[in-house]
Amino acid sequence: MSINRRQFLKIAGISTILGIGGTAVVNGLRKGDLEASQMEPNPEGLTAKRWGFVVDMSKFKSEADVKRVIASCHDIHNVPDFGNPKDEVKWIWKDDYEHVFPGQENEYATEEMKGKPFMVFCNHCAYPACVRVCPTKATFKRKDGIVMMDMHRCIGCRFCMAACPFGARSFNFRDPRGTDANGQPFIKHLDPEFPTRTKGVVEKCTGCYERLAKGKMPACVEASNGGIVFGDLEDPNSEVRKLIGKNYTIRRRPELGTQPSIYYIIGGNENA
Amino acid sequence: MLEKALSGSRRYWGWVFFLLAVIGAGVIAYLFQYQYGLTITGLSRDVSWGFYIAQFTFLVGVAASAVMLVIPYYLHNYKKFGRIVILGEFLAISAVIMCVLFIFVDLGQPTRVMNVMLHPTPNSVMFWDMIVLIGYLTLNLVIGWTTLGAERKEVAPPAWVKPLIYLSIPWAASIHTVTAFLYAGLPGRHLWLTAIMAARFLSSAFAAGPALLILLALIVRKTSKFDPGKEALQSLAKIVTYAMTINVFFFLLEVFTAFYSNIPGHMHPLKYLFLGLEGHSRLVPWMWSATILAFVGLALLIYPGTRRNESILPIALISVFVSAWIDKGMGLVIGGFVPNPFERVVEYTPTLPELMISLGVYAIGFLVLTVLYKVAIAVKEETEGVEIPH
Amino acid sequence: MYNAGKILIGLAIFFGLATFPFFYNMGKAVAKPDPKLDTPEIMKLAKQDRKCVEPKEFMRAEHMQLLNNWRDSVVRDNVRVYVNSEGKKFDMSLQNTCMRCHSNKKKFCDECHNYMAVKPYCWDCHIAPKEKES
Known part of the structure; x- marks a missing residue:
């Protein structure tokens, strides 16, 4: 199945030379036909040179804004809720300034700043440490900048979790399909269109690759009412680049050189 | 030669069956764990590697x-180590x-372990x-088995083993260097991100490993007719002394850099290990025990009188070994994860199944x-007194 | 022969263990697998549309390779449209394409897999449809 025309020509050529033409070529042809059937990208799919996010903190006004965004992701991706921090799996969540930007804390910051709910999820770094360390290429970087997980291949060594300087990765310490002591399933609403994970693999935000392929924006972006903006960082006319050009933005731990692709507009008062 | 492991005293079989029970x-x-997943361990998304x-x-x-x-034996022809x-x-x-x-037991998906070879990833x-x-x-299987086999026949080992033995020297350094690189190349884990990680690993290894070896040799001497030789063990003890001194020195270098520079990220893990951080101090007693043991062991080893005394030497060696074990077998890995990337302290304790x-x-x-060892000693007892070239 | 008694007992035990599976299953007829294609979703289709992405013979022999290729293509290459030998296009998805029609995993997948004693791990993660039979 997995031969392309070039390989087919090679097989056909070699088998003819060896004089065993006959059946080998016929088989090759049949398979070649199927390959002529080919695979192609979805024409509606969104494409970019390097996807990135801008998180505009001024749009996160209430707890409801945060919850809506988290639910929009966790519901469609069958992210389990184990109800304890030890086994916790999360793709997108919130934390406060001091913990999202350690090393940039400001002890005299306003109470308003200290209390802001910063949305955190995988940074889809340009030079991701997790991809560098993965021994099976189970986590890899796509051409469009999305740092992707191949759950079929992950052996659960958790090297990526040690390597990620952003704590973006979660491990399935137990079976996400299971139920708690009261018989309640860990995945409250099973979305039949998306898989779950199995115990023993690492997972994280995958940039809604399944939605991008269908021409849709990531779920959190759609649910955030402009709080999270998504676009091509390499395209100077993209909305993300315009926002980054107009506002003062910061990224998490840029000194580590991974080049995170999430930019935060801190806002604050008038000096945005 | 393996048949020599099939005959032994009651004590030998008692020990073997005890091990089998464990x-x-x-x-x-x-x-x-295979059934329920790694949730049965103390690991969490914050401390994702542990015991x-x-x-x-x-x-x-x-x-x-x-x-x-x-x-010493093959490069410097130090014959005492031949035994x-x-x-x-x-x-x-x-x-x-x-x-x-x-x-293997740490893997979440152990059945997929061959993916590492199926999808080789040099980066x-x-x-x-x-x-x-x-x-x-x-290397060690081939070298050990061949040289022992030759010794049994009372002939010199075949010439082709020599290059393998020489190869095994840099190779030994490489296994611990590469293991140190697992840690030392990760951005954002301050305790691990240090250029002397591999050097520290090697020095601590060359202290703990030979310490264990001397202890094993003393047990062998007690339980068999084979005598490893007092002088050989004393030479090894000196190696332990030097290596442990260097190990402690390297560690103090880390402490200086972290605390004199006063960079919070570098100080936090060390503070967590030795003083406790934000009220979390589970490892503090362990780390101070390791510190005390290190200095007790070193004192006993450095002073020749106690090092040469074979009833005190084991105490010194056990101190060094336990100290290195606590430092590497608990402090190093857990300390690297505390505090987590959000500068939050999440602690870890191994669970009972994990320890089992x-x-x-x-x-x-x-x-x-x-x-x-049974095979080796049986061969040694047979050839006792025969001088074999190497 | 030294220790003849012990050797014979040992041999008997080995023979017993080695042939145990055969004796254990002797006389038990295992029903031939009979995968069903009559789900409501398939029956709804017009007769000439009742076709899989590729011919039946091919699917029977090669579905595992096809699914492997689909998986790698979608997950790793972000290429997710399959154009079959007739030029028809399909979204490469086990859950959302294959099982949309074959909404009877038990009678369609498990029937043969159990017979062949293979346990693909698809369903550890992928969600099987609600069982529907005709």
Whole structure:
């Protein structure tokens, strides 16, 4: 199945030379036909040179804004809720300034700043440490900048979790399909269109690759009412680049050189 | 030669069956983990490696330490080590087997372990660690078995072993260097992000490994007719002394850099380990025990009177060994994860099943070691008094 | 022969263990697998549309390779449209394409897999449809 025309020509050529033409070529042809059937990208799919996010903190006004965004992701991706921090799996969540930007804390910051709910999820770094360390290429970087997980291949060594300087990765310490002591399933609403994970693999935000392929924006972006903006960082006319050009933005731990692709507009008062 | 492991005293068989029982308990605990997942361990999304990986790291050092016998014997023709070099090589074999098993029990999807070979990834240090460990295991199996076989026949080992022996010297350094690179190349884990990580690993390995080897040799002397030789053990003890001194020195270098620079990220893990951070101090008693043991061990080793006294020497060696074990087998790995990337402190304690699985792995290692040592000693007892060239 | 008694007992035990599976299953007829294609979703289709992405013979022999290729293509290459030998296009998705029609995993997948004693791990993660039979 997995031969392309070039390989087919090679097989056909070699088998003819060896004089065993006959059946080998016929088989090759049949398979070649199927390959002529080919695979192609979805024409509606969104494409970019390097996807990135801008998180505009001024749009996160209430707890409801945060919850809506988290639910929009966790519901469609069958992210389990184990109800304890030890086994916790999360793709997108919130934390406060001091913990999202350690090393940039400001002890005299306003109470308003200290209390802001910063949305955190995988940074889809340009030079991701997790991809560098993965021994099976189970986590890899796509051409469009999305740092992707191949759950079929992950052996659960958790090297990526040690390597990620952003704590973006979660491990399935137990079976996400299971139920708690009261018989309640860990995945409250099973979305039949998306898989779950199995115990023993690492997972994280995958940039809604399944939605991008269908021409849709990531779920959190759609649910955030402009709080999270998504676009091509390499395209100077993209909305993300315009926002980054107009506002003062910061990224998490840029000194580590991974080049995170999430930019935060801190806002604050008038000096945005 | 393996048949020599099939005849032994009641005490030998008692020990073997004891180990088998511990292995059995470990296997049952592992089946439990296989069924329910790593949730049965104390690991969390914040401390994602723990006791298993720490034991792996420590044992790589034990494995590498065989080179402390190989170098003097084969490169400097220090004949006194001729009698015990095989003990070092066999210890390395058993240690590498334990390393591989500790990695295996740590995997979330153990059935997919072959993916590492199916999709070779040279940019991953883990990939290289697999290669060097398998290579080192093979080298020591071939070298140990061949030289012992030759000794049994009272002939010199075949010439082709020599290059392999020379190769095993840099290879031993490589296994611990690559293991250090697992940690030292990760951005954002301050305790690990240090250029002297590999050097620290090697120095601590060359202290703990030979310390264990001397203790094993003393046990061998007590339980068999084979005498490893007082002078050989004393020379090894000196190696332990130097290595441990360097190990402590290297550690103090880390403390200086972290605290004189006053950079919070560098100080936090050390503060967590030795003083406690934000009210979390589970490892503090352990780390101070390690510190005290290190200095007690060093004092006893440096002063010649106590080092030469064979009833005090074991105390010094046990101190050094336990100190290095706490430092690497607990502090190093856990300290790297505390505080987490959000500068939050989440603690870790191994659970009972986790410890049972670990004990099971250790028992497998000791069983391999027992069998190999039994064979080696039986050969040594047969050829006692025969001078064999090498 | 030294220790003849012990050797014979040992041999008998070995023979017993080695042949145990055969004796254990002797006389038990295992029903031939009979995968069903009559789900409501398939029956709804017009007769000439009742076709899989590729011919039946091909699917029977090669579905595992096809699914493997689909998986790698979608997950790793972000290429997710399959154009079959007739030029028809399909979204490469086990859950959302294959099982939309074959909404009877038990009678369609498990029937043969159980017979062959293979346990593909698809369903550890992928969600099987609600069982529907005709």
